[in-house]
Amino acid sequence: MRKLAADQIAPHAAAVDDEERFPVEAWQALREAELPGLPYDEELGGSGGDLLSQVIAVEEVAAACASSALVLLVNWAGTSTVVSHGSDDLRAEVVPGVASGEAGAAWCMTEPTVGSDLSGIKTVARQDGSDWVLTGQKRFISNAPWADWYAVLARTGEQDFGVFMVHRDDPGVSFGPHEKKMGMRGSPTADVVLEDTRIPARRVVDDPKQGYRYINAELNVSRALIAAQALGIARGAFDQALAYTAEREQFGQSLSRFQMVRGMVADMAVRIESARALLYDAVALIEVGDPRARSRVSMAKLLCSDNAMSVTTDALQLHGGYGFTREYPVERMMRDVKITQIYEGTNQIQRLVIAKDAYARQVRS
Numbered sequence: 001m002r003k004l005a006a007d008q009i010a011p012h013a014a015a016v017d018d019e020e021r022f023p024v025e026a027w028q029a030l031r032e033a034e035l036p037g038l039p040y041d042e043e044l045g046g047s048g049g050d051l052l053s054q055v056i057a058v059e060e061v062a063a064a065c066a067s068s069a070l071v072l073l074v075n076w077a078g079t080s081t082v083v084s085h086g087s088d089d090l091r092a093e094v095v096p097g098v099a100s101g102e103a104g105a106a107w108c109m110t111e112p113t114v115g116s117d118l119s120g121i122k123t124v125a126r127q128d129g130s131d132w133v134l135t136g137q138k139r140f141i142s143n144a145p146w147a148d149w150y151a152v153l154a155r156t157g158e159q160d161f162g163v164f165m166v167h168r169d170d171p172g173v174s175f176g177p178h179e180k181k182m183g184m185r186g187s188p189t190a191d192v193v194l195e196d197t198r199i200p201a202r203r204v205v206d207d208p209k210q211g212y213r214y215i216n217a218e219l220n221v222s223r224a225l226i227a228a229q230a231l232g233i234a235r236g237a238f239d240q241a242l243a244y245t246a247e248r249e250q251f252g253q254s255l256s257r258f259q260m261v262r263g264m265v266a267d268m269a270v271r272i273e274s275a276r277a278l279l280y281d282a283v284a285l286i287e288v289g290d291p292r293a294r295s296r297v298s299m300a301k302l303l304c305s306d307n308a309m310s311v312t313t314d315a316l317q318l319h320g321g322y323g324f325t326r327e328y329p330v331e332r333m334m335r336d337v338k339i340t341q342i343y344e345g346t347n348q349i350q351r352l353v354i355a356k357d358a359y360a361r362q363v364r365s
C-alpha cells in the first residue's frame with residue numbers, strides 16, 4: 001500500500017487539489033490493485049479484507065492524498081448497510097460493480113437543516129403499491145455526483161426511517177453544484193436532490209422502519225475509517241516535516257539538530273503513535289462485536305483527528321514560510337485534515353457519545 005501510494009497517488013495529489021478535480025490517476029491505481037473490493041466477500045467480487053486491513057489501506061492512501069482515501073472509503077460506507085442487512089438480490093445488484101470499481105457509492109444522511117441531529121430528517125419515503133417514492137434534499141454528499149449508488153436515509157413514519165438504494169439514473173434524481181471546499185478538493189461533494197423518485201421495493205434495505213439502527217451500526221466502521229484517514233494525513237505531514245528539517249539549514253546547521261525542533265518532532269511522533277494505538281484497539285473491539293466498541297471508536301476518531309490537526313499545523317510550522325506556499329504539500333494536508341474533526345459526527349458529538357457511555361458504565365457497576 002505504501003509503495004502504491006508513493007508511486008501512483010502522491011505524484012498527482014497537488015494537481016488534484018489545485019484543479020479541484022476527481023483523482024482519476026489514484027482511482028485507476030486503486031482499481032488495478034483491487035482495492036475497491038477490499039471489504040467485500042469473495043462471492044460479491046471482493047477480497048474479504050478485515051477492518052484492520054481497510055484501516056491500513058486508508059491510512060496509506062491518505063498519507064499521499066486524503067481526497068483519494070475519501071473516495072475509497074465512502075464507496076465502502078455507501079454499500080455497508082446493503083452488505084449487512086440487504087437481501088441477496090440487492091447485494092447482487094449493488095455490490096459487485098462497486099467492488100470492481102466500475103460503479104461508485106455514496107451515503108446520504110445530512111440535509112440542509114439537519115446535520116448532527118439526524119432525528120430531524122425531512123426527506124420522506126412513501127410506499128405506493130410495491131414501489132417507494134422519495135422526496136427530499138441531501139447536503140454535502142461525498143462522491144456525488146460521481147457515484148452510481150446512493151444509500152439514502154429517509155423518513156417512513158413519525159419516528160421511523162428506512163435506508164433506500166437510489167441509482168443516479170432513477171427518475172427525479174438531480175445534483176447540486178460542486179461544493180467549493182477548503183480541503184478534500186479532489187473528493188466531489190454535492191447535494192443530492194430527490195423529486196418523486198420512484199424505486200422498486202427490492203431497493204429498500206430490509207425493514208423500512210429500522211434504517212436509523214442500520215446506519216448507526218455502520219458508524220462504528222465508518223468512524224474507524226475516518227480516524228484512519230486523519231492518521232494517514234498526520235503521518236504524511238510528519239514524513240514531510242522530517243525530510244524538510246533534515247535538509248534545511250539555518251545558523252550553520254540542519255534544522256533537525258535544534259532541540260526545540262526535536263521536541264516538536266517527538267511530540268508529533270507521540271501524537272501519531274498514541275492515536276494509532278487507540279484506533280487499533282477500537283478496531284479489535286469492533287471486530288469481535290464488543291459493546292465497548294461504540295465509545296472506543298468515538299475516542300479513536302476524536303484523538304486521531306485532533307492529533308492530526310495538531311501534527312499538520314506543526315509540520316507546516318517546521319517548514320517556515322515555505323510551508324505556507326503550495327510548493328510543499330503540508331499546507332494541503334493541514335487544510336484537508338480539518339474536515340476529519342467535523343464529518344462522521346463532529347468531535348463534540350463524539351465527546352457526547354464517550355461521556356454517555358462512561359456514565360452508563362458507572363451506573364451499571
Ligand SMILES: Cc1cc2nc3c(=O)[nH]c(=O)nc-3n(C[C@H](O)[C@H](O)[C@H](O)COP(=O)(O)OP(=O)(O)OC[C@H]3O[C@@H](n4cnc5c(N)ncnc54)[C@H](O)[C@@H]3O)c2cc1C
Pocket residue numbers: 074106107108109110113114115116117139140141142143181184189339342343344345346347348349
Ligand atoms: C466535505 C464534507 C463531506 C461530507 N460528506 C458527507 C457524506 O458523504 N454524507 C453525509 O450524509 N454527510 C456528509 N457531510 C456532512 C457532515 O457529516 C456534517 O457536516 C456534520 O455531521 C455536521 O453537521 P452540520 O454541518 O449540519 O453541523 P451542525 O450539526 O449544525 O453543527 C454545528 C456545530 O454545532 C455543534 N453541535 C451540534 N449539536 C451539538 C450538541 N448537541 N452539543 C454540542 N455541540 C453541538 C457541532 O459540533 C458543530 O460544531 C460532509 C460534510 C463535508 C463538509
